[in-house]
Amino acid sequence: MKVLVDMNLCQSHGECAVVAPEVFELGDDDVLRWEEDVGEELREKVEEAVERCPMMAIRIED
Secondary structure (H helix, E strand, C coil), X not given: CEEEECCCCXXXXXXXXXXXXXXXXXXXXXXXXXXXXXXXXXXXXXXXXXXXXXXXXXXXXX
């Protein structure tokens, strides 16, 4: 599964990093970093991160 983040929409709220810290990280510079290729075992966490993103900047591609 691929995790994609539209950095034109992302405002670094960090909700995704709270829900799925294995995938998302908010750096000291407030710039979001993430793992693009993620195993299926993290799907539920990533789906919750997608739902919680206030800017709707995250999507999953299979």
